Amino acid sequence: MYSYFDLLQDIERFKLLGAEVGAVGYSESGLLIPFIRVGEGEKKIIVTGAIHARESLTAKLIVRQIDYALNRRIDGRIYFVPMLNPDGVLLIEKGADYFPQKAEFLKTAGDVYGGFSLWKANINGVDLNTNFDARWGKGAKNTFTPSGENYVGAYPFSQSESRAIRDFTLKIYPDATVSYHAKGREIYWYFYQSESDKKRDFAIAKKLNERLKYTLRKDETDSAGGYKDWCVSALKIPAFTIEIISDEFSHPLSDSALTEEEVERNLHLPLTLLGEI
Numbered sequence: 001m002y003s004y005f006d007l008l009q010d011i012e013r014f015k016l017l018g019a020e021v022g023a024v025g026y027s028e029s030g031l032l033i034p035f036i037r038v039g040e041g042e043k044k045i046i047v048t049g050a051i052h053a054r055e056s057l058t059a060k061l062i063v064r065q066i067d068y069a070l071n072r073r074i075d076g077r078i079y080f081v082p083m084l085n086p087d088g089v090l091l092i093e094k095g096a097d098y099f100p101q102k103a104e105f106l107k108t109a110g111d112v113y114g115g116f117s118l119w120k121a122n123i124n125g126v127d128l129n130t131n132f133d134a135r136w137g138k139g140a141k142n143t144f145t146p147s148g149e150n151y152v153g154a155y156p157f158s159q160s161e162s163r164a165i166r167d168f169t170l171k172i173y174p175d176a177t178v179s180y181h182a183k184g185r186e187i188y189w190y191f192y193q194s195e196s197d198k199k200r201d202f203a204i205a206k207k208l209n210e211r212l213k214y215t216l217r218k219d220e221t222d223s224a225g226g227y228k229d230w231c232v233s234a235l236k237i238p239a240f241t242i243e244i245i246s247d248e249f250s251h252p253l254s255d256s257a258l259t260e261e262e263v264e265r266n267l268h269l270p271l272t273l274l275g276e277i
């Protein structure tokens with residue numbers, strides 16, 4: 001699997017190639033959540049991945065997008081945040097004992113959940129993509145006890161990872177955001193926005209989907225508390241959740257699930273988005 005340490009190595013390479021590298025903030029265990037900025041200009045977007053622990057292949061895809069963007073002239077700034085949930089990714093890789101302070105809780109929760117290979121949450125059992133202040137707690141699958149997935153947390157932004165990306169997003173104030181998930185080959189863009197924003201956002205989603213050729217979702221949602229949901233409702237900007245990888249593959253995803261074809265469909269997407277805003 002693509003590990004947090006693989007990402008740190010890739011970041012050293014990006015520094016040498018001239019990208020700006022920094023930290024969005026820290027995870028609950030105190031790990032840096034890195035960002036990599038490519039390009040110059042007025043327009044700004046943020047591209048995030050691996051907010052769900054078992055989806056570290058999205059970080060691997062974003063690293064490919066960074067390499068691609070570094071080789072091009074870009075009119076605007078792309079802030080890549082490949083791995084929002086490094087603790088969760090490390091939990092899958094190393095197990096509960098890697099986090100001595102949380103090991104007891106994690107072992108119990110892991111037993112209930114059936115191990116860590118399908119884990120989505122952070123090391124407090126909070127599903128970070130339900131922890132944002134956007135109809136918080138009202139999603140169809142939301143739950144209210146710590147678990148490997150779907151637990152919304154005690155209150156919105158109760159977790160350092162969701163606070164970190166909230167504060168970073170408010171600081172950058174992007175024109176649009178992309179949240180990478182896996183899997184299902186779908187693109188989501190709707191979260192109760194106004195009619196005029198709906199028109200704008202659907203049009204952009206259609207453009208993005210010209211290369212993706214995924215399933216373009218309609219103006220309906222049963223989710224809540226996600227990063228995309230919060231970007232749409234709090235910042236009133238276009239924000240997209242993109243589920244990569246065909247449903248022919250099943251979780252836990254092996255590295256081979258990120259095919260070259262999948263990468264190709266997504267490589268140019270941040271640049272396409274910059275062109276549409």
Ligand SMILES: [Zn+2]
Binds near residue numbers: 052055180181
């Ligand atoms: Zn996900």
